[in-house]
Amino acid sequence: MADATRENRFTPDDHIDPLVTLMRARQLIHEAQAAIEEVSKSVVQQRTASAELPERELRLAKAEIEREELAQRLAEVEHQVGRLMTLYVATYQLHATLDPADVQSTIAEITINLLGAEQFALILRGEDSNVLRIRLKEGHINAAWAEGETYSGGDPLIDASLLDGILRFGPAEGSPVLVTVPLRVQDVTVGALVITKLFEHKEKLEEEDRELLDLLGAHAASALFASRVYARAARKLRTLEGLIKLVRKG
Amino acid sequence: MNAVKTRKVLVVEDSRLIHKMYEVMLRPCMLIAAHDGREGLARLGENPDVDVIILDINMPHMTGIEFLEQVKAKPEFASIPVVIVSTEGKEEDVARGLRAGAAAYLKKPFQREDLLKIIGRLVPAQAAP
Numbered sequence: 001m002a003d004a005t006r007e008n009r010f011t012p013d014d015h016i017d018p019l020v021t022l023m024r025a026r027q028l029i030h031e032a033q034a035a036i037e038e039v040s041k042s043v044v045q046q047r048t049a050s051a052e053l054p055e056r057e058l059r060l061a062k063a064e065i066e067r068e069e070l071a072q073r074l075a076e077v078e079h080q081v082g083r084l085m086t087l088y089v090a091t092y093q094l095h096a097t098l099d100p101a102d103v104q105s106t107i108a109e110i111t112i113n114l115l116g117a118e119q120f121a122l123i124l125r126g127e128d129s130n131v132l133r134i135r136l137k138e139g140h141i142n143a144a145w146a147e148g149e150t151y152s153g154g155d156p157l158i159d160a161s162l163l164d165g166i167l168r169f170g171p172a173e174g175s176p177v178l179v180t181v182p183l184r185v186q187d188v189t190v191g192a193l194v195i196t197k198l199f200e201h202k203e204k205l206e207e208e209d210r211e212l213l214d215l216l217g218a219h220a221a222s223a224l225f226a227s228r229v230y231a232r233a234a235r236k237l238r239t240l241e242g243l244i245k246l247v248r249k250g
Numbered sequence: 251m252n253a254v255k256t257r258k259v260l261v262v263e264d265s266r267l268i269h270k271m272y273e274v275m276l277r278p279c280m281l282i283a284a285h286d287g288r289e290g291l292a293r294l295g296e297n298p299d300v301d302v303i304i305l306d307i308n309m310p311h312m313t314g315i316e317f318l319e320q321v322k323a324k325p326e327f328a329s330i331p332v333v334i335v336s337t338e339g340k341e342e343d344v345a346r347g348l349r350a351g352a353a354a355y356l357k358k359p360f361q362r363e364d365l366l367k368i369i370g371r372l373v374p375a376q377a378a379p
Contacts, residue, residue: 075363082362085274093267109267112337116359201339201357 083208086114087215094223098230103223104136107193110216112138115209116202117195123151123158124183124191127228132162132191141196143176155180158192165189167213169205179205181213183221190221256280257373258299262290262317263306263335268358272304275362276369287312291320300330301373307336307347315350322351331372335360 093106104122111117119139123132132151145154153159157168161180165187170177181193193216198205205213257279261272264285273281282297284290286309294300303321307314314334321327331353336343339357347355354368 078363079361082275085362086271089267089271089274093270096266106267109265113265113268113358116337118337199337199339199357202359 083211087211090114090212090215091219094219095226098227100224100227100231103220103227106223107216107220108136108138110212110220111193111195114212115195115205116199117197118199119197120193120195121146122191122193123162124224127232135191139197141176143196155194158194161192162189167217179213181217183217183224185221185225190225193217193220255375257301257369257375258282258297259369260284260290260293260297260300260303262287262293262303262309262314264309265306268306268335275365279369286310287314287317287320290317294321294327294330298326302369303330303332305332305334305352307334307338307343315346318347318350318352333365333368333372335365 090110094103097103107122111120119141121134121141122136124135125132134149134151137146143155145151155175155177157170157172157175157177157180161168161182165182165184167181169179176196178195182189183191183193259276259279260282261269262284263269269283282293282300284293288311305314305318318332321332332351333354333356334347334352335356335358337358344355353372356364356368
């Protein structure tokens with residue numbers, strides 16, 4: 001508005017003339033009105049801003065809480081992803097080979113590296129007999145049954161698990177066992193993985209370890225069973241091939 | 251936007267299970283596998299641009315500590331950060347590993363997020379050239 005009336009602006013060189021005075025007065029009134037309008041606009045803006053301030057602070061605090069919750073959930077999801085990866089790798093590796101020795105070695109690797117066991121034994125029923133053989137032993141297990149090559153009973157937890165196929169945690173009287181995992185194939189218990197000691201830095205078996213123990217119970221035995229069947233079939237095949245060669249030569 | 255440079259990780263570890271674990275956990279890093287210390291040195295010679303080395307302690311032919319000492323003795327490899335991941339978790343084991351030049355020590359069994367945190371700290375993500 002000031003610019004629009006610039007050409008009518010009063011200057012000291014103007015003659016004192018009522019018309020000029022009137023124009024000057026008019027110009028001053030317009031300028032004053034514009035200034036008042038600007039000030040009132042600014043006052044309204046300031047009032048609105050100060051009225052919104054607590055609301056904005058509230059929204060900011062809420063957003064901060066949501067951010068923290070999301071970060072926490074993200075950490076939980078990351079942790080779950082890690083657990084699932086562990087289970088996936090354990091399953092994958094158990095079934096990655098058809099060599100019984102490799103499957104046994106994988107069971108040992110899972111027990112040591114993923115469960116943190118320092119002392120353990122793998123007891124398996126023989127292929128052609130009902131004898132329970134100690135197929136794998138890691139560390140010095142302080143128990144009479146661990147001295148021989150076969151398991152003929154004596155530990156209450158192992159005996160119970162072999163009988164009913166249920167996973168059991170120690171401690172129990174007369175048993176050094178921390179956990180005994182029955183190995184089952186088609187609802188038949190064919191052996192047990194027995195852990196008697198964890199590494200010092202692994203204080204105890206956690207709830208998460210239970211999933212891995214269950215996985216071993218279900219997959220270790222079937223992987224071993226499949227590899228044994230394959231090995232037996234491969235042996236028979238080799239024998240038959242040998243016989244055929246002999247017959248052809250004769 | 252610049253693409254993030256893929257980290258190159260040398261894994262020196264005798265367990266096939268743990269190799270598979272790293273392969274799944276450290277995707278999309280480029281992994282170079284070695285199954286003992288000797289093979290680790292050979293792989294490192296072929297790949298001198300690795301960003302980080304993940305190292306086990308108990309391995310056949312050459313232990314992790316022997317491997318680490320040899321790596322730190324070579325000026326061209328001495329600056330590569332080494333993370334020991336081992337079942338050997340006693341205080342003296344950790345101290346021995348760190349004294350030999352490891353940048354971090356993680357005890358097995360380990361959590362994936364702990365390993366990622368350590369690698370992220372030692373090898374910050376870089377923009378691809």
